[in-house]
Amino acid sequence: MENIYLDYATLIAQILLIIGFILVTIRLIIGPTLSDRILCLDMLVSLGIGFIAIFAIRTQQFAYIDVAIALGLIGFLATVAFARYILWQGQNQMQLDEKKPN
Amino acid sequence: MIIELIIAALIVIGAAFSLIGALGVLRFQDVYVRMHAASKAGTLGAGLLLLGVAVASAELGLITRAIAGVLFLILTTPVSAHLLARASVIAGVKTCDETVVNLIDGKYSENGQTLDSEK
Amino acid sequence: MEFYLTILVGLIFAASTYMMQSRSVIRLVLGVALLGNAVNLLIFTVGRVTRDIPPIIPADFHGTLTGIANPLPQALILTAIVIGFALFAFVLVLTYRAYESLGTDNSDEMRIAEPKKTQASKLTY
Amino acid sequence: MKIFTLHIILSLAWAAIAGNFSILNISVGFVFGLLAIWLVREQLGAGVYFRKSRKIISLMFLFIYELVLSTVKVAILVIKPKLDFEPGIIAYPLAVKSDLEITLLANLITLTPGTLSVDVSDDKKTLYVHAIDATDPAGIIADISSGFERKVIEVFE
Amino acid sequence: MNTIILRTIAPALTALMIIFSLFVLLRGHNEPGGGFIGGLIAASAMALYGISSGVQAVRRALYFHPVTMGGFGVLMAACSGIPSYINNVPFLSGIWWKVPLGDGEYFDLSTPMIFDIGVWFVVVGAITAIMLTLEEAD
Amino acid sequence: MLLAVLSGFILALFAPLLKRFLGYRAGWVLALLPASIFVYFLGQYDQVMSQHAIFEYHPWIPSLGLNLTFYLDGISLLFALLISGIGTFIMIYSGGYLKGHVHLGRFFAFMLMFMASMLGVVLSSNLMAIFLFWELTSVTSFLLIGFDHLRQASRRAALQALVVTGLGGLAMLAGFVILGTSVGNFEMADILSFGNVVKDSELYIPILILILLGAFTKSAQFPFHFWLPNAMEAPTPVSAFLHSATMVKAGIYLMMRTYPILGDTIEWSLLLGIFGGFTLLAGTFIAIRQTDLKQMLAYTTMASLGLLTMLLGAGGEGAIEGAVLYLLAHSLFKGGLFMVAGTIYHEAGTLDITKLGGLGRKMPITFFAALIAALSMGGIIPLVGFIAKESMYHALLHGDPLSTILLVVAIIGNAMMFAIGFAVALKPMMGKLGDMPKQAHEGSIMLWLGPLTLGLCGLAAGIGIAYLGHTIVHSAVSAIGNENAETDLHLWGGINAPLILSLLTMAWGGVIFYFYDKVRAFADRVLNWIGWGPDKGFDQFLALLLWVSQRITDTFQTGHLKTYMRNTFILLALVIWVPMIAYDALPDIDLSTLTKPTFYEAGILLIAVLGLYAVLIAKSRLTSIVSLGILGFAVAILFMLFGAPDLSFTQFMVETLTAVILALVMTRLKLDKNDAKYGMEAVVATIVAIAVGSGFAALLLRVMQTELDMSLSDYFTKYSAAIAHGHNIVNVILVDFRALDTLGEISVVMTTGVVILALIRLKPKNHKHASQKSKSKSKLKESAS
């Protein structure tokens, strides 16, 4: 890579994304509800797609882009499945907020 | 050079949106509001970054693939947001204290199987 | 970098070990998943890591490619991941079935296969 | 007819992801598309129309515009030191009827400023929407109905 | 799941995933991908289809029982080693054929490719079987 | 000789068939086999005398040095004749005794197999062959003792015999292995010619002890004697043949056989003298107490075996001569007496000596047979028992302390046996008709032929002792001593010291017989006072063993998965750390040489760690599962960062599908929310986890410090595109270079599909708990999908 703009741009982008990762992870640890955590996982997938894209640009290894596409297409499936779990829990009138004493 | 600048802009803006989305996820008060941040900023951020790849690769196959990736993202993100929001409502995940109106409250049947219309 | 990966591997192993000493079989299953990750990462690290360059030969390339990531451990891990996934699915479903028919996922309450205590059977012939 | 359309789309989609629009590749995509359609043959009764390309493009541009706008709005909210908005779930009376229209509309709403589709009532008359600023539900409803919903109806009419 | 939105969009997504899966399968020899990954994507497609439209729909769609597909995949992979017997080379040795398609174009058919397609079938079949069975378990 | 041994086994296979056609009369036919074997061996006599021994060699398992080498010398010949001779009459007797028994055929088969095995023991020269036949006698004895298997006492006795003789057999095997390996030869005939090699070996003591353990258990020496009286649970022909005349003599045979290589040392004399003497005294003392005829005979058998052992311990030509003579006499009179006891039981329905009486008139032939046997047992001229006694007294009259002690013991023992012998022979026969369950009659010829013949043989042997002394006794004594013995025997040796001692013995025995009831009462009191015997000890030992084994098994096999896992991980930690420290394989960490991670690598590592942390602290399982997603995600990104797109790809897909499956399964579980660990458990788990994690990290680090040979990967890189037509090397490895791995792996995947299908579909019927649940679930599903 010879281009200084790109160098800086990827550097900055990576920094931003890493911070984003960490923020989302913190929310995932905090919760408080399962829905929040699942949302975080979903957000992580989006961030991951971006991270892969930047990585591909930085290394000029565009083969990685397929991974990003796959994530875009299939990554939401985990959210769907977990959402279904929450739905089931709700339909069974179960406590969702784990902070409450059981 | 212009191309490089465009790429740089795309990825920095994309990354910035992603970060903002992440920040929103961390900062916002309840899961529904957080979802706004995740679905919008997340999609746009990742989409812009993929477009960046499309431009950077300058290869037809990669450009079409990157655009397909963006399309996939746009197709799937609202679906998962909808499903998660719906499930959360049915599961009784509380809205935050600032919430001013909740018209869906009480519209679901006891077991969450059916949803009545607002009349 | 290998050093830090090694530390991560150790941490995942530790976490897995901790999880697998639980009573809840579901946690054991999660321990299995962690263990799988630890092993994959261990094999990956053991193959010596190289940054960025995947073991893919460019289309019109001729000659000897250097500086690429070690492909063999990757192939081994791929095999291990798929096997690990299959076994993970099995133990998970097994746990579910055990829960379904034994009514618990607490392994302390799952002990019908073995006698509570060997009956101090009277000496008969 | 509609199946054929989808079929062509799938063939082209193949070519697109394969990055090779040769006749050979499109016909490979045709074969695979056949397979894919065969898989979902039951659900295709719902109907897929993509005839009105002009309206579609118009909708697309609106969408992209709204997406960017919405992201910026969210960004502003995120960055603002104080979280002083008043969210809520409102009920949007649907004018569109078919499942496809409803779906399209709901997804567009999700990706656009301050709104997020939560669920559609069983009688398909109400779309519940979570709004980040729910102080003026009527305004939101009006925006949607004159914006996306109108364009969606145009596309499908 | 009983929502209009998912129900409406899932078939299209499923079809897309299948296409993508085949794409990944066939180019795996030269780029990231191959039978496993392709199979996993196709299995995901089946999962989505199952979640949105129900298990029976998937079963009818596949026509063959997924486990049968798994068996077929293993058979295919194992039998891809058989041509090497005829060629007097060891089991699973790669053999390539150029299949003419007219226009002077050739399709590269090879035993490793057949093998990889076998892998694809196994992964799709087995994982789909697992998910469907779980989905309809009582 | 091979045929002589094998024919028994072969005939055994046909015995049940023969019995089916001929009924109990099959006994006559089957007796032809031992009879012909007897004749055969008698025919070998001249050759044995002239050649010292006859060899016969049949290769069997040459690679183990195990061949069927038969070796017929004086001692083998004596035993072979006894076995086949007495065996003949036992076969006949069995037919009469068990007439009408459903399993008579089986009984014949066992007896024939036993006889064949016993012949094998005494004829084999190869140590392993001896052991083999030895164990076969144990096995057949087990089957015969347990013949009346519906009774617990029989089963217990059979097990006892098996365990005790099994123990001895194993010890003997070890002894043989040590003996054979240390001298480099497994042929007894050869070892015998090695002279003092064994005795001088430093392994002499272990060899001696191990082999004697075999001999003592088989020959019922104290404290291993208890199985023998219990073995009387077997039908009487068994007692007569195995447990008096032949099998128990196998131990004596073994001692006689090994005498030249092991005998005549201080250790030998002490061990045999002490154990033999004690066995003799204990046996007679306990025998006096018994009221059951067979028990009386059993304990006197034990006593006689003690006497024989003691004599072998004393050593020297005289003692051996005494032992050989007593062996011969004992086999004849004890076999006879047992058969008499059996006949009495058969006819009178009881063996209780206090109830029996006056049978002599009813069954005169039996009475006569009993009487001559008792005379021989009492050592009365002119029976062979007398000569045996004279001979042993003569041998023990040396004046050295050990001999003198043994002499006193022998006199006491013989006197007691004199009394008991007559008690057995006279009490049931004389006096008033007792109060017996059955009306007694003289038994059939099958029943009296044996005892009568044996009794008469005892008489004939006594009268013809001079002849025997030059022939069979001579050759036997020579064989034992491994030198040409001088055996000049006479029925009447004039009035000498042994004769006086003999008279003393008889007088003493007479007194005991006179006061028999009082002595019995006294013995009873004493033994009751002791109140414990090895027989009880056996039960206690087994109970203890049962207790111990149950405790040990319960300790390791708790049934708790949690402890199994914990123990496994503790072991794992040891398995990593101990060798690493012991082999000095700890890694050295030089921080200065470490390549630093880039910031984004560090960021991903941090996320991975955060994910782990989230997994661990999660209070609910679902939170753990979602947190697991972060870790999987981070690992996938790491794969990508280090040039593994395929891995990254697969990891992402697998993570997604894992989530799908987990969510599917979790939907079906209703779990308590909080299942976190608490207290000590968490502490232990943490310590173990740290030990394992750090162990693997250290080991990995150490491995990383070696240079990796990349030749495999270089090869793949070089030929992947060029030959295998694939540019993605990882994929080419999977489908070509190492396609077999993949084939195995898809087999796993396919099988998993089958297994999970079966796991969920296949359920036992009428499963209440599940069916109730399924009802509520199916309702749910209707609306959910």
Place this chain on the structure above:
Amino acid sequence: MADQNLISEAMRTTPTLLAEWKILTPMLAPLVLAAVSLMLRQKDRWQFHIAVTAALIAMIGSGFLLFDIIIDGPQSLVMSGWLAPFGIAFTADSLSAIFAFVASLVTLLIILYSPADVDKAATKSGYYTLIMMLLVGVNGSFMTGDIFNLYVWFEVMLISSFGLLILGGKKIQLDGAVKYAFLNLLGTTFFLIATGLLYGVTGTLNFADLFAKVAASEATGTLATLSILFLFAFGIKAAAFPMYFWLPAAYHTPRVAVSAIFAGLLTKVGVYALIRIFTIVFPDGNGAAFELFGVIGGLTIIIGGLGVIAQTELRRMLAYLLMSGVGIMMIGISIHTQLSLMATVQYTVHSMLMMTGLYLLSGVIGRMAGSFEIAKIGGIVMQNHFVAIAYFGLALAAMGLPPFSGLWPKYMMLMAAFEQGYYWLIAAILTGSLLTIIGVGRASIQMIWRGGGVNTPDGQYEARGKRLEGKQLRIMMLPISIIFVLTLWLGISPNTLIRQSDLAAYDLLNVEQYIEATFGKGEHIE
């Protein structure tokens, strides 16, 4: 097309002969037929015949392979035409071929028994497919010359065993399966870890190549640590003390045919792997490892023997009996001489047959008595004396008493131990044998001889349970009788097996032939 020079330097250029495919049949035939049977799984009548065919082909194939090995020494085929160590080699020496032959035979016998034990539902759920896959895993493990490939076959075996274990879904099976699954999963994972680390040190996976690379490596301490990790991993598989928990927890829970195939094959593969690894990869065992084998072996024998005594359930008792036998095999590896390895090979073959037979018989006895509790079983000899004879015969074999097959390997082991001066191993073997005699003897007299359950009045016979139908009994007794005859034959005429195990031990201690076969005679080696 790639140029010819390149091909000749990377690949095998001599034509592959039909004969060389023999090495594949024990693994490939069951694999292909398992796939076919899966596709035809609704045709439940065909399943049995497919499985019989598979086991038969595997058996015949390994039999012919054994002939080849006897004549020409170890055989090898490198898959995909590459050269060893780059491609995966199947390399079979006498040990592999003998074990594969016996394993196929045992599987065949169990398949023959199965119609009496396996209902239609289980057949349709893939019982026969799983049996075949188990054989695939077992034979693949025996044949492979590559350590990672060995891991793969282990997993094939493992997942098939999981399936067989839970087939039926009874509570007790699920409970047993949970323990079995987690502990065995750990075992194979440790194996994988050790394999990965071994690759990290040596850079290779092929056994023959490992032999040279390990010998040349300077990282002796690291390799020694790894060797112990391998010992641990395979120790779990082999159910050696103290890694055996899973075995008594699970082996008594599935249907009898499954218990039998587990007992016959699974732990043996662990033993096989130990033998293989500790003769070719770590041929000198780093001193301590062989000592450790001895300690583990001795304790396994004794703890197993005590377990035999303690158990009140027939099949659990057999599980401990099986474990006790593993101790002897371990001791053989520990002593590590021609004689001791010979004894191990022979004992393993004996144990495969004997344990299978006993488990199959436990099925017959359990049916006859209506229970597996020893206290409730009785009167077997009164019901059917062929069953009683078969049981006593196999019990004698288990106790190591003549005239059955258990005696010879034990005797050889004693000799080997004495030759090397391991007196305490002699003591351990003898103590274990005594404990076995007590435990098995006591159980036998109760089940076979006692008139009925433990409360049956002394001296009486109470008929219990169901009388077995003639046809069913014949199906069940056929394989048992074959095993009985084989055990007896191996007891009376062990020469054939001794010759084979002698050869196997020779091959193990002289790996040059194995290595030569792997790398190919006259082929180019890089």
